[in-house]
Amino acid sequence: MNKPVIVLGAGGHASVLVDMLRSQGIVPLALVAPTASAPRAVFADISLWHDEAKILAYRPHEVELVNGIGSLPGNSLRTELFARYQGLGYRFARVISPQATVSAYAELGEGVQVMAGAIIQAGVRIGANSIINSGAIVEHDCHLAGDNHVAPGAVLSGGVVTGERVHIGTRAAVIQGISIGADAVVGAGATLTRALGVKQIAYVARSSVMPIK
Protein backbone atom coordinates (compact mmCIF):
# COMPACT_ATOMS: atom_id res chain seq x y z
CA MET A 1 0.00 0.00 0.00
CA ASN A 2 1.66 3.21 -1.17
CA LYS A 3 -1.25 5.59 -0.73
CA PRO A 4 -2.75 6.98 2.47
CA VAL A 5 -5.20 4.49 3.99
CA ILE A 6 -8.63 5.42 5.36
CA VAL A 7 -10.40 2.85 7.54
CA LEU A 8 -14.22 2.72 7.55
CA GLY A 9 -15.35 1.95 11.11
CA ALA A 10 -13.74 2.27 14.52
CA GLY A 11 -14.95 -0.80 16.40
CA GLY A 12 -13.55 -4.25 17.16
CA HIS A 13 -13.05 -5.44 13.58
CA ALA A 14 -11.36 -2.15 12.66
CA SER A 15 -9.05 -2.49 15.67
CA VAL A 16 -7.79 -5.89 14.45
CA LEU A 17 -7.19 -4.49 10.97
CA VAL A 18 -5.36 -1.42 12.27
CA ASP A 19 -3.18 -3.68 14.42
CA MET A 20 -2.34 -5.74 11.30
CA LEU A 21 -1.60 -2.61 9.28
CA ARG A 22 0.65 -1.22 12.01
CA SER A 23 2.59 -4.50 12.08
CA GLN A 24 3.34 -3.85 8.40
CA GLY A 25 4.46 -0.28 9.08
CA ILE A 26 1.23 1.36 7.91
CA VAL A 27 -0.53 3.92 10.11
CA PRO A 28 -3.93 4.87 8.64
CA LEU A 29 -4.64 8.51 7.86
CA ALA A 30 -8.03 8.34 9.58
CA LEU A 31 -10.85 6.19 10.91
CA VAL A 32 -14.40 7.06 9.87
CA ALA A 33 -17.30 6.44 12.25
CA PRO A 34 -20.41 8.54 12.94
CA THR A 35 -20.10 8.16 16.71
CA ALA A 36 -17.18 7.63 19.08
CA SER A 37 -16.84 4.07 20.37
CA ALA A 38 -14.89 2.84 23.38
CA PRO A 39 -11.34 4.23 23.33
CA ARG A 40 -8.76 1.68 22.12
CA ALA A 41 -5.00 1.94 22.46
CA VAL A 42 -4.50 0.69 18.90
CA PHE A 43 -6.32 3.80 17.58
CA ALA A 44 -4.25 6.30 19.57
CA ASP A 45 -2.69 8.98 17.29
CA ILE A 46 -5.11 8.24 14.42
CA SER A 47 -7.71 10.91 13.53
CA LEU A 48 -11.36 9.96 13.91
CA TRP A 49 -13.67 11.54 11.33
CA HIS A 50 -17.34 11.61 12.27
CA ASP A 51 -18.32 13.03 8.90
CA GLU A 52 -18.11 10.51 6.07
CA ALA A 53 -18.02 13.37 3.57
CA LYS A 54 -14.38 14.00 4.54
CA ILE A 55 -13.46 10.93 2.47
CA LEU A 56 -14.76 12.70 -0.61
CA ALA A 57 -12.18 15.47 -0.16
CA TYR A 58 -9.74 12.89 -1.55
CA ARG A 59 -10.07 11.76 -5.13
CA PRO A 60 -10.47 7.97 -5.52
CA HIS A 61 -6.95 7.48 -6.91
CA GLU A 62 -5.35 9.43 -4.02
CA VAL A 63 -6.27 7.02 -1.20
CA GLU A 64 -7.01 3.38 -0.45
CA LEU A 65 -9.93 2.33 1.75
CA VAL A 66 -10.03 -0.50 4.29
CA ASN A 67 -13.45 -1.82 5.29
CA GLY A 68 -13.30 -1.94 9.09
CA ILE A 69 -16.98 -2.77 9.54
CA GLY A 70 -17.44 -6.25 10.98
CA SER A 71 -19.79 -8.82 9.51
CA LEU A 72 -22.58 -10.70 11.28
CA PRO A 73 -25.70 -12.41 9.90
CA GLY A 74 -28.45 -9.88 9.32
CA ASN A 75 -26.18 -6.83 9.25
CA SER A 76 -25.58 -5.45 5.76
CA LEU A 77 -23.61 -2.26 6.58
CA ARG A 78 -20.25 -3.74 5.55
CA THR A 79 -21.61 -4.82 2.16
CA GLU A 80 -23.41 -1.51 1.58
CA LEU A 81 -20.37 0.65 2.31
CA PHE A 82 -18.15 -1.45 0.05
CA ALA A 83 -20.62 -1.13 -2.83
CA ARG A 84 -21.14 2.60 -2.25
CA TYR A 85 -17.46 3.57 -2.28
CA GLN A 86 -16.58 1.15 -5.07
CA GLY A 87 -19.38 2.77 -7.07
CA LEU A 88 -17.75 6.17 -6.47
CA GLY A 89 -14.49 4.81 -7.90
CA TYR A 90 -12.57 4.19 -4.63
CA ARG A 91 -10.54 1.02 -4.22
CA PHE A 92 -10.36 -1.23 -1.16
CA ALA A 93 -7.00 -2.62 -0.09
CA ARG A 94 -6.52 -6.30 0.74
CA VAL A 95 -5.28 -6.72 4.31
CA ILE A 96 -3.46 -9.97 5.01
CA SER A 97 -1.90 -10.78 8.35
CA PRO A 98 1.79 -11.72 8.21
CA GLN A 99 0.74 -14.61 10.47
CA ALA A 100 -1.69 -16.01 7.87
CA THR A 101 -0.71 -18.67 5.33
CA VAL A 102 -1.99 -17.93 1.84
CA SER A 103 -1.06 -20.12 -1.12
CA ALA A 104 0.54 -18.38 -4.08
CA TYR A 105 -2.06 -20.31 -6.09
CA ALA A 106 -5.05 -18.76 -4.32
CA GLU A 107 -6.90 -15.76 -5.79
CA LEU A 108 -8.16 -13.08 -3.43
CA GLY A 109 -10.59 -10.42 -4.64
CA GLU A 110 -10.51 -6.70 -3.89
CA GLY A 111 -10.63 -5.79 -0.21
CA VAL A 112 -10.34 -9.38 1.07
CA GLN A 113 -9.12 -9.56 4.68
CA VAL A 114 -7.24 -12.55 6.09
CA MET A 115 -6.60 -12.59 9.83
CA ALA A 116 -3.82 -14.16 11.88
CA GLY A 117 -3.57 -17.95 11.84
CA ALA A 118 -5.86 -18.40 8.84
CA ILE A 119 -4.82 -20.90 6.15
CA ILE A 120 -5.89 -20.57 2.51
CA GLN A 121 -4.78 -23.39 0.25
CA ALA A 122 -4.02 -23.76 -3.46
CA GLY A 123 -6.82 -23.33 -5.97
CA VAL A 124 -8.98 -21.27 -3.61
CA ARG A 125 -10.87 -18.22 -4.87
CA ILE A 126 -12.24 -15.65 -2.43
CA GLY A 127 -14.66 -12.99 -3.65
CA ALA A 128 -14.33 -9.26 -2.96
CA ASN A 129 -14.93 -7.82 0.50
CA SER A 130 -14.81 -11.24 2.19
CA ILE A 131 -13.25 -11.90 5.61
CA ILE A 132 -11.31 -15.05 6.42
CA ASN A 133 -11.11 -14.61 10.16
CA SER A 134 -8.54 -15.69 12.76
CA GLY A 135 -7.56 -19.34 12.55
CA ALA A 136 -10.05 -20.26 9.83
CA ILE A 137 -9.06 -22.88 7.25
CA VAL A 138 -10.16 -22.71 3.62
CA GLU A 139 -8.96 -25.91 1.99
CA HIS A 140 -7.96 -26.47 -1.63
CA ASP A 141 -10.28 -25.50 -4.48
CA CYS A 142 -12.96 -23.77 -2.39
CA HIS A 143 -14.66 -21.01 -4.39
CA LEU A 144 -16.24 -18.31 -2.23
CA ALA A 145 -18.30 -15.50 -3.73
CA GLY A 146 -18.18 -11.90 -2.53
CA ASP A 147 -19.04 -10.53 0.94
CA ASN A 148 -18.50 -13.90 2.65
CA HIS A 149 -17.39 -14.17 6.27
CA VAL A 150 -15.60 -17.29 7.44
CA ALA A 151 -15.62 -16.63 11.19
CA PRO A 152 -12.81 -17.52 13.61
CA GLY A 153 -11.76 -21.17 13.62
CA ALA A 154 -14.24 -22.32 10.96
CA VAL A 155 -13.07 -25.03 8.55
CA LEU A 156 -14.10 -25.42 4.92
CA SER A 157 -12.93 -28.77 3.55
CA GLY A 158 -11.86 -28.89 -0.09
CA GLY A 159 -14.06 -27.83 -2.97
CA VAL A 160 -16.75 -25.96 -1.03
CA VAL A 161 -18.63 -23.43 -3.19
CA THR A 162 -20.57 -20.50 -1.72
CA GLY A 163 -22.84 -17.75 -3.02
CA GLU A 164 -22.71 -14.07 -2.10
CA ARG A 165 -22.96 -12.90 1.54
CA VAL A 166 -22.60 -16.33 3.16
CA HIS A 167 -21.68 -16.46 6.87
CA ILE A 168 -19.86 -19.52 8.20
CA GLY A 169 -20.02 -19.21 12.00
CA THR A 170 -17.24 -19.50 14.53
CA ARG A 171 -15.81 -23.05 14.71
CA ALA A 172 -18.28 -24.39 12.14
CA ALA A 173 -17.13 -27.22 9.87
CA VAL A 174 -18.21 -27.80 6.27
CA ILE A 175 -17.34 -31.11 4.64
CA GLN A 176 -15.83 -31.29 1.17
CA GLY A 177 -17.67 -30.47 -2.03
CA ILE A 178 -20.71 -28.86 -0.35
CA SER A 179 -22.46 -25.92 -1.99
CA ILE A 180 -23.94 -23.10 0.08
CA GLY A 181 -26.47 -20.68 -1.43
CA ALA A 182 -26.34 -16.89 -1.26
CA ASP A 183 -27.22 -15.28 2.09
CA ALA A 184 -27.09 -18.63 3.89
CA VAL A 185 -25.75 -18.96 7.44
CA VAL A 186 -23.92 -21.85 9.05
CA GLY A 187 -24.37 -21.34 12.79
CA ALA A 188 -21.42 -21.23 15.14
CA GLY A 189 -20.22 -24.76 15.89
CA ALA A 190 -22.45 -26.45 13.28
CA THR A 191 -21.19 -29.28 11.07
CA LEU A 192 -22.60 -29.01 7.57
CA THR A 193 -22.76 -32.31 5.68
CA ARG A 194 -25.33 -31.41 3.00
CA ALA A 195 -25.86 -28.50 0.64
CA LEU A 196 -27.51 -25.38 2.05
CA GLY A 197 -29.94 -23.40 -0.11
CA VAL A 198 -30.29 -19.65 -0.60
CA LYS A 199 -31.15 -17.87 2.70
CA GLN A 200 -31.13 -21.13 4.66
CA ILE A 201 -29.61 -21.44 8.10
CA ALA A 202 -28.00 -24.53 9.66
CA TYR A 203 -27.84 -24.79 13.47
CA VAL A 204 -26.42 -27.39 15.75
CA ALA A 205 -28.92 -28.72 18.23
CA ARG A 206 -28.51 -26.87 21.50
CA SER A 207 -26.70 -28.99 24.03
CA SER A 208 -28.33 -29.67 27.41
CA VAL A 209 -28.15 -26.91 29.95
CA MET A 210 -27.94 -27.98 33.60
CA PRO A 211 -27.73 -25.92 36.77
CA ILE A 212 -24.31 -26.03 38.45
CA LYS A 213 -24.59 -27.69 41.86
Ligand SMILES: CC(C)(COP(=O)(O)OP(=O)(O)OC[C@H]1O[C@@H](n2cnc3c(N)ncnc32)[C@H](O)[C@@H]1OP(=O)(O)O)[C@@H](O)C(=O)NCCC(=O)NCCS
Ligand atom coordinates in the same frame (compact mmCIF):
# COMPACT_ATOMS: atom_id res chain seq x y z
C1 LIG B 1 -26.95 -19.17 14.04
C2 LIG B 1 -27.16 -17.76 14.54
C3 LIG B 1 -27.02 -16.79 13.38
C4 LIG B 1 -28.57 -17.71 15.11
O1 LIG B 1 -28.90 -16.43 15.47
P1 LIG B 1 -30.43 -16.13 15.81
O2 LIG B 1 -31.33 -16.62 14.72
O3 LIG B 1 -30.48 -14.68 16.17
O4 LIG B 1 -30.73 -17.05 17.02
P2 LIG B 1 -31.00 -16.64 18.53
O5 LIG B 1 -29.78 -16.02 19.11
O6 LIG B 1 -32.30 -15.88 18.60
O7 LIG B 1 -31.20 -18.07 19.18
C5 LIG B 1 -32.33 -18.87 18.89
C6 LIG B 1 -32.10 -20.20 19.56
O8 LIG B 1 -31.09 -20.95 18.86
C7 LIG B 1 -29.98 -21.21 19.73
N1 LIG B 1 -28.76 -21.00 18.95
C8 LIG B 1 -28.34 -19.85 18.38
N2 LIG B 1 -27.20 -20.05 17.73
C9 LIG B 1 -26.89 -21.34 17.90
C10 LIG B 1 -25.81 -22.11 17.48
N3 LIG B 1 -24.84 -21.60 16.71
N4 LIG B 1 -25.78 -23.40 17.82
C11 LIG B 1 -26.78 -23.92 18.58
N5 LIG B 1 -27.84 -23.24 19.01
C12 LIG B 1 -27.89 -21.95 18.67
C13 LIG B 1 -30.12 -20.18 20.86
O9 LIG B 1 -29.52 -20.66 22.05
C14 LIG B 1 -31.62 -20.09 20.99
O10 LIG B 1 -32.11 -21.22 21.67
P3 LIG B 1 -33.38 -21.13 22.67
O11 LIG B 1 -34.51 -20.63 21.82
O12 LIG B 1 -33.53 -22.52 23.14
O13 LIG B 1 -32.97 -20.16 23.73
C15 LIG B 1 -26.14 -17.34 15.59
O14 LIG B 1 -26.39 -17.80 16.86
C16 LIG B 1 -24.74 -17.75 15.20
O15 LIG B 1 -24.29 -18.88 15.34
N6 LIG B 1 -24.05 -16.72 14.70
C17 LIG B 1 -22.69 -16.83 14.25
C18 LIG B 1 -21.78 -16.12 15.23
C19 LIG B 1 -20.43 -15.92 14.63
O16 LIG B 1 -20.00 -16.63 13.76
N7 LIG B 1 -19.75 -14.86 15.07
C20 LIG B 1 -18.49 -14.48 14.49
C21 LIG B 1 -18.04 -13.16 15.03
S1 LIG B 1 -16.48 -12.71 14.40
